[in-house]
Amino acid sequence: MASSRTPAGRRSAPSRAAGFLAWAVYGFLVLPSLIIVPMSFGDKDEFQFPPQSLSLYLYEKYFFESNWMDATFESLKVAVATTVLSLLLGVGAAYGLARSDFRGRKFLTLFLLSPMFVPVIVIALGLYLYLGSAHLTGTTLALVVGHTVLTLPFVIVTVLAGIRHVDRNLEVAATVMGASRWTVLRRVTLPLLRPTILVAALFSFLTSFDEVVVSYFIAHVQQQTLPVKMYSSIHWEISPVLAAISALLTALSLVTCLAVAAVQRDRQHG
Amino acid sequence: MAEEMLRFEAVSKHYGAVVALDTIDLRVEKGEFLTLLGPSGSGKTTLLNVIAGTVAPTSGRLRLDGRDVTDLPSNQRHLGMVFQNYALFPHMTIFENIAFPMRVRRIGEAEIRRKVAEALELVRLPDVGPRRPRELSGGQQQRIAIARCLVYNPNLILMDEPLGALDKKLRDQMQLEIKRLHTSLGVTILYVTHDQEEALVMSDRICLMNRGRVEQLGRPHELYFRPRTVFAADFLGDSNILDAVVQGAELRAIGELVSPAPPGLAPGTRTKIMIRPESLRVLDGGEGAPCTVHGTLEDVIFVGGLTKFRVRVAEQIVLIATRLTAVNDAASATGMPVRLGWSPSAIVVLAT
Amino acid sequence: MAVFLLPAVLFMGAVFLLPLLVVVYTSFSEGGFTLQHYRELVSRPLYLLVLKNTLEISGLSTGLTLLLGFPVAYHLARQSPRRRAFLIIFVMLPFWTSILVKSFAFTVLLGQNGILNSAIAAFLGDGAKVKLLFNRVGVVIGMTHFLLPFMVFTILASLLTQNPDLRRAAEIMGAGPLRIFSRITLPLSMPGVLAGVLLCFILSMGMFVTPALLGGRTDIMMSNLVDFHVRETLDWGVASSLSVCLIVLTAIFTLLLARVRGGQLVPSD
Numbered sequence: 001m002a003s004s005r006t007p008a009g010r011r012s013a014p015s016r017a018a019g020f021l022a023w024a025v026y027g028f029l030v031l032p033s034l035i036i037v038p039m040s041f042g043d044k045d046e047f048q049f050p051p052q053s054l055s056l057y058l059y060e061k062y063f064f065e066s067n068w069m070d071a072t073f074e075s076l077k078v079a080v081a082t083t084v085l086s087l088l089l090g091v092g093a094a095y096g097l098a099r100s101d102f103r104g105r106k107f108l109t110l111f112l113l114s115p116m117f118v119p120v121i122v123i124a125l126g127l128y129l130y131l132g133s134a135h136l137t138g139t140t141l142a143l144v145v146g147h148t149v150l151t152l153p154f155v156i157v158t159v160l161a162g163i164r165h166v167d168r169n170l171e172v173a174a175t176v177m178g179a180s181r182w183t184v185l186r187r188v189t190l191p192l193l194r195p196t197i198l199v200a201a202l203f204s205f206l207t208s209f210d211e212v213v214v215s216y217f218i219a220h221v222q223q224q225t226l227p228v229k230m231y232s233s234i235h236w237e238i239s240p241v242l243a244a245i246s247a248l249l250t251a252l253s254l255v256t257c258l259a260v261a262a263v264q265r266d267r268q269h270g
Numbered sequence: 271m272a273e274e275m276l277r278f279e280a281v282s283k284h285y286g287a288v289v290a291l292d293t294i295d296l297r298v299e300k301g302e303f304l305t306l307l308g309p310s311g312s313g314k315t316t317l318l319n320v321i322a323g324t325v326a327p328t329s330g331r332l333r334l335d336g337r338d339v340t341d342l343p344s345n346q347r348h349l350g351m352v353f354q355n356y357a358l359f360p361h362m363t364i365f366e367n368i369a370f371p372m373r374v375r376r377i378g379e380a381e382i383r384r385k386v387a388e389a390l391e392l393v394r395l396p397d398v399g400p401r402r403p404r405e406l407s408g409g410q411q412q413r414i415a416i417a418r419c420l421v422y423n424p425n426l427i428l429m430d431e432p433l434g435a436l437d438k439k440l441r442d443q444m445q446l447e448i449k450r451l452h453t454s455l456g457v458t459i460l461y462v463t464h465d466q467e468e469a470l471v472m473s474d475r476i477c478l479m480n481r482g483r484v485e486q487l488g489r490p491h492e493l494y495f496r497p498r499t500v501f502a503a504d505f506l507g508d509s510n511i512l513d514a515v516v517q518g519a520e521l522r523a524i525g526e527l528v529s530p531a532p533p534g535l536a537p538g539t540r541t542k543i544m545i546r547p548e549s550l551r552v553l554d555g556g557e558g559a560p561c562t563v564h565g566t567l568e569d570v571i572f573v574g575g576l577t578k579f580r581v582r583v584a585e586q587i588v589l590i591a592t593r594l595t596a597v598n599d600a601a602s603a604t605g606m607p608v609r610l611g612w613s614p615s616a617i618v619v620l621a622t
Numbered sequence: 623m624a625v626f627l628l629p630a631v632l633f634m635g636a637v638f639l640l641p642l643l644v645v646v647y648t649s650f651s652e653g654g655f656t657l658q659h660y661r662e663l664v665s666r667p668l669y670l671l672v673l674k675n676t677l678e679i680s681g682l683s684t685g686l687t688l689l690l691g692f693p694v695a696y697h698l699a700r701q702s703p704r705r706r707a708f709l710i711i712f713v714m715l716p717f718w719t720s721i722l723v724k725s726f727a728f729t730v731l732l733g734q735n736g737i738l739n740s741a742i743a744a745f746l747g748d749g750a751k752v753k754l755l756f757n758r759v760g761v762v763i764g765m766t767h768f769l770l771p772f773m774v775f776t777i778l779a780s781l782l783t784q785n786p787d788l789r790r791a792a793e794i795m796g797a798g799p800l801r802i803f804s805r806i807t808l809p810l811s812m813p814g815v816l817a818g819v820l821l822c823f824i825l826s827m828g829m830f831v832t833p834a835l836l837g838g839r840t841d842i843m844m845s846n847l848v849d850f851h852v853r854e855t856l857d858w859g860v861a862s863s864l865s866v867c868l869i870v871l872t873a874i875f876t877l878l879l880a881r882v883r884g885g886q887l888v889p890s891d
Contacts, residue, residue, distance in 0.1 A: 022697035025690045026712040032727030033719050049737050089630040096626030117876045119828025121845040122865040126641025149638045169357040175344045176351040177371035191361045210720035213830050230722045234835055246723040253718040
């Protein structure tokens with residue numbers, strides 16, 4: 001879509017109004033995440049916006065409080081494990097779906113992607129009842145499994161989309177030249193899918209790291225993840241340390257966001 | 271009889287109700303350059319894919335160098351394949367691309383280096399080894415793709431419209447390049463194209479395909495001068511096709527068009543005849559010819575080295591005569607009465 | 623190919639399908655087979671109220687999201703690809719930001735002593751403060767903020783697939799920008815708009831964190847009620863029957879969404 005400038009170069013009134021509204025919404029979109037940042041540099045145990053003096057007091061509180069650090073570490077553990085598991089299951093599944101043609105393939109695809117269409121609370125309840133009866137709630141394994149249920153569909157969707165950019169002729173050429181299916185996968189398809197897999201991994205990691213509903217249901221106090229601890233804090237006794245944590249999480253989101261954009265831009269110039 | 275490299279035995283391919291290939295019987299000889307020619311949907315690409323192993327036939331057998339390979343997977347058939355979009359691995363250097371099939375066959379590093387250098391010499395691109403495919407032009411990429419095929423001496427090289435993505439001049443050059451490689455190496459090539467000119471230039475034999483069937487198989491000359499069906503006559507080169515009926519010893523087309531009838535046709539048989547535009551001459555003044563017809567010059571079309579004359583000889587019939595452009599052709603006035611002449615041997619009777 | 627698909631399928635079967643079946647089973651059992659957990663839902667006014675809440679809040683939020691999201695999508699569609707790649711970060715950042723961070727930010731922004739009210743009080747005195755948190759307003763604001771990226775991406779995708787030649791042809795024929803928009807751009811974007819609306823509605827119906835942190839007691843949505851029954855009353859039966867209702871509700875709109883997208887919920891060839 002080209003811009004709707006008149007030949008004289010001036011934009012029409014409706015398009016200027018639309019532009020103004022758009023910018024207002026851009027502001028609305030980033031404002032919440034951004035006001036956190038100045039607040040996080042406050043120097044007291046209360047909310048100050050803007051802070052009266054800048055200090056790293058709240059960050060120190062975060063890094064030196066064992067509760068928060070334990071929760072953070074637990075989240076990191078779970079996020080890494082979830083990412084690895086999702087990639088192992090998802091990349092293969094996406095490849096299998098994209099490069100095969102059998103009856104019921106559409107149905108199978110829908111099945112694998114169905115967690116995206118089920119409300120999280122229902123998945124959380126299901127896991128709670130199911131794992132609870134096996135006395136598995138509260139374990140890191142349960143969290144990894146629960147998170148993977150949520151991230152696996154997105155890994156599959158991402159890799160499916162990425163595979164479409166891998167020229168099928170490349171795989172046919174390699175096969176006709178004598179390569180086995182594993183060789184084709186290893187030396188042709190996967191190297192070309194690297195940027196896609198990276199995006200899927202980032203998505204997986206961030207989703208798991210920020211996941212709250214399922215974790216809230218199946219984690220015990222000792223295995224609290226960072227988001228669960230944050231949720232309790234916001235709900236019950238709101239603490240200014242949250243500003244520091246939120247700022248760090250926002251930074252993490254921003255880095256992921258830029259990394260994904262860079263990878264996608266690379267692919268277009270690839 | 272020359273040695274056989276490839277044989278199709280009653281190969282059919284059905285996609286549900288759609289018949290892509292209908293009982294194909296075909297022999298490809300060792301060292302020959304056979305072109306599968308036809309419009310889209312004719313089945314030529316399906317046929318190629320059956321050989322490559324990417325498509326399994328619904329029925330029939332496929333023999334490669336004597337062996338029945340119908341059930342043999344793609345990667346064990348020892349074939350080479352060249353694609354329209356080159357299919358060079360973008361994440362590997364040119365060297366690695368060409369080395370790939372040899373690495374798959376676990377050939378030693380020194381040997382690989384030698385053969386890659388040889389292959390690059392063969393396609394006249396000796397220095398591009400360390401570069402990436404995207405740094406090369408389309409024509410260069412295609413030459414590398416061909417080099418990649420030649421390097422492991424496959425039984426048969428399949429080429430799927432390899433020049434379709436190149437512009438005309440480059441295509442003409444590449445046609446000769448491929449032909450040169452074929453002649454000097456003696457490798458068997460199966461070439462797919464919809465471009466009849468390309469087929470005529472390059473092939474030892476042409477397999478003309480139409481709607482899943484082999485319409486006609488033969489040398490280029492044969493297909494051009496002795497097409498057997500309307501489709502064949504129409505697909506290769508320009509043609510003038512007319513209805514005709516057997517009357518006595520003559521074939522009479524509409525109006526004055528008359529030719530001796532070929533033996534063996536019953537009187538009253540309706541048939542179609544074809545004459546190539548270059549076999550029709552626009553006669554000067556009192557010039558004579560074995561067969562003639564009167565008409566009105568409708569249009570003179572200048573196509574560079576050739577000039578086409580559109581002559582209306584009857585209410586619904588326009589004949590096209592072509593000849594090398596003469597200097598005074600521009601002086602021909604449209605609307606003028608003209609006479610066309612030809613020799614009866616130039617008439618081809620087609621099966622209806 | 624099976625070797626590629628089997629692990630994922632087995633995993634999902636074991637850890638997604640089975641738990642869902644457990645929920646369905648639990649909703650129908652108390653000792654033996656029973657419908658009491660469902661009868662409970664229709665007998666007590668609380669449940670209908672919560673259902674009404676859910677639909678209202680989802681509807682309001684989706685509507686507001688559409689109003690705010692369409693201009694953004696339209697604005698982005700009209701940019702050059704380079705500018706668009708830059709501007710889209712404004713939409714991607716909130717998309718990738720944790721819902722807790724966003725909810726916390728709104729708590730700080732909208733509270734009685736929060737940033738907005740402090741600013742209002744500074745200019746107009748304490749009496750002019752507005753209650754923006756722990757009520758319907760707060761939930762809708764928070765929800766809208768969450769939904770905007772989804773709406774924008776959906777509509778943007780639809781706008782970008784529009785053939786630019788259509789607009790150019792209309793321009794050449796003499797149509798002004800307003801007419802082009804109302805007669806060509808807008809109608810052609812309807813499938814995208816519809817898809818965006820359905821998607822946002824589906825997402826908001828299942829929301830848990832936003833109503834919990836930004837809403838008041840009258841803003842409880844179905845997810846919160848499920849949580850309440852698991853945590854407080856330990857009534858897993860009703861929690862399950864509520865969940866089943868939520869699934870059914872979501873499924874209806876998901877099927878509608880599939881219809882709009884031409885029978886495809888996810889990109890395929």
